[in-house]
Amino acid sequence: MTDNTTIINHNNCPGQEILNVLATKWVPSIFKVMHREPVRFSELLKALPGSNKQSLSVALHQMEKHGLIEKKIIKEKPLHIEYNISDTGTYLLDVFKTLSEISTINKQKEIAAI
Amino acid sequence: MTDNTTIINHNNCPGQEILNVLATKWVPSIFKVMHREPVRFSELLKALPGSNKQSLSVALHQMEKHGLIEKKIIKEKPLHIEYNISDTGTYLLDVFKTLSEISTINKQKEIAAI
């Protein structure tokens, strides 16, 4: 038997890593909340019902680690922390938009096929 | 207290659905194997060590459902099934490539920061 298949290991593919972050449960929602203006941790928690501290904390760390958001300590009156979207993050929002379009086109095809 | 946070529910966002497919464990690898030429189920299984029938089967169905790949029954001598990437799928490979670039740039920044 001729084996023309190649064994491939994509475990340390850099794109995969970022994809895993993007597909983490609350990440797309966090992005969308932050889209227009920076948010604080407690605001996110309120804005995303069903979420929890733990998951948001992990998600924010991952997003920061991958350069999708930036964490800023605001040294004003009440001294607080603000998260805001980075340029990379803004670009990724465009990717989301494209994915939505693809998905929508596909659904129209399904309907047309009936 | 003035509540300036809006409660947002992104549950039925169409982009999210396709994102979930993309981030399913073996999907990116399947894409890459199929990138150049169509593959058969048993070839995928061999090409992706650590994978299993069940997961690949589910992944292929999801990918087909979302129009990322196409399934073809080849009525030649040994009569078999072939999966190949669709135009949408090819486009998504480009998205992966971009994600990889973003990730790589980010890692370089990390190194530079040391």
Place this chain on the structure above:
DNA sequence: ACAATAAGTCAGAAAAATATGACCGACAAT
């Protein structure tokens, strides 16, 4: 007729992701 391969399905087990609730340190207001 018999065994082998391809392309799966199914139920249950194991592993990974997510959620819950208690707790903590810093700061502010009463």
Place this chain on the structure above:
DNA sequence: ATTGTCGGTCATATTTTTCTGACTTATTGT
């Protein structure tokens, strides 16, 4: 001094995803 808020962490529980191994149907080779 006590209470409350903010921005978390930690250990544990629950839920979801993924894997394993047995089984199936159709086709092909001997």
